[in-house]
Amino acid sequence: MNRLCNWMLVVFSILAMLSGCAQNDEMDESSTLKVGATPVPHAEILEQVKPLLAKQGITLEVVQFTDYVLPNQSLQDGELDANFFQHVLYMEKFNQEHGTKITAHSPIHFEPLGLYAGMLKTLDDVKEGATFAVPNDPTNEARALQLLQAQGLIKVKEEAGLDATPVDITENPKNIIIKEFDAAILPRMLGEVDYAIINGNFAMDAGLSITDALALESKDSLAAKTFANILAVRNGENREGIKKLAEAMQSPEVKKYIEDQYKGSVVPMF
Numbered sequence: 001m002n003r004l005c006n007w008m009l010v011v012f013s014i015l016a017m018l019s020g021c022a023q024n025d026e027m028d029e030s031s032t033l034k035v036g037a038t039p040v041p042h043a044e045i046l047e048q049v050k051p052l053l054a055k056q057g058i059t060l061e062v063v064q065f066t067d068y069v070l071p072n073q074s075l076q077d078g079e080l081d082a083n084f085f086q087h088v089l090y091m092e093k094f095n096q097e098h099g100t101k102i103t104a105h106s107p108i109h110f111e112p113l114g115l116y117a118g119m120l121k122t123l124d125d126v127k128e129g130a131t132f133a134v135p136n137d138p139t140n141e142a143r144a145l146q147l148l149q150a151q152g153l154i155k156v157k158e159e160a161g162l163d164a165t166p167v168d169i170t171e172n173p174k175n176i177i178i179k180e181f182d183a184a185i186l187p188r189m190l191g192e193v194d195y196a197i198i199n200g201n202f203a204m205d206a207g208l209s210i211t212d213a214l215a216l217e218s219k220d221s222l223a224a225k226t227f228a229n230i231l232a233v234r235n236g237e238n239r240e241g242i243k244k245l246a247e248a249m250q251s252p253e254v255k256k257y258i259e260d261q262y263k264g265s266v267v268p269m270f
Contacts, residue, residue: 032059033241036071036083039064040205041258041266042229045108045249046084048257052248058241066184068137075234076100082242084108087227089139089162101235106246107228107269109258111200113143114213115151118190123151123214129175133189133196136180141165143223144197151215162226200265210265219267228269
């Protein structure tokens with residue numbers, strides 16, 4: 001009988017140890033969040049979030065990307081817990097085109113597109129056949145065309161909306177030439193085109209200031225609500241850690257950082 005009791009104690013001890021290890025592993029996994037982001041301003045903002053999460057026992061690991069495709073593929077594949085670089089319309093188009101299941105969790109900020117001088121220095125200099133470099137991804141290109149329309153340079157089919165491409169231009173009195181490039185390389189094209197329309201994060205990464213822009217999307221415009229950059233997660237994600245991440249990203253401390261650091265180039269949406 002004593003021998004049986006001793007064996008039972010050994011078995012229970014082993015089970016308790018295994019259970020404890022499993023719980024510890026689970027705690028370790030849940031206490032670290034891996035979030036993909038483009039460098040500026042997304043990764044910079046996440047750096048401000050790290051100490052806020054650390055106080056709650058959560059380690060935030062920021063994985064930087066320099067394109068708009070890999071962050072979503074990595075999230076879908078489970079290599080990331082979340083990402084922070086895109087707006088809802090881009091995410092929805094990406095889901096449609098790639099069969100991914102990514103969803104918006106929280107809006108964080110808006111980055112106005114800016115029209116910057118290249119070889120020509122003011123919009124008064126726009127000449128016949130002037131070249132304008134624009135992002136080649138669908139929704140940002142449509143925004144760029146809307147910005148050119150707001151400056152009276154072109155007219156675009158109203159029904160094209162956020163699917164507009166250069167084929168939807170109905171009036172082009174100065175026969176301006178639209179050149180499409182990957183958004184990340186647009187700042188480098190300023191020496192080769194007359195003007196470029198650049199996403200706020202890539203403009204800042206290249207050392208351009210919002211005060212350098214010849215024209216901007218208004219922060220009070222519909223675009224600001226439509227194109228707010230979001231914290232994105234896989235469909236069905238509802239872990240407590242993700243909720244705490246979103247709360248930290250929308251905290252007063254982060255809002256103050258965005259306003260002080262970017263001075264209008266990035267606008268908090270909370």
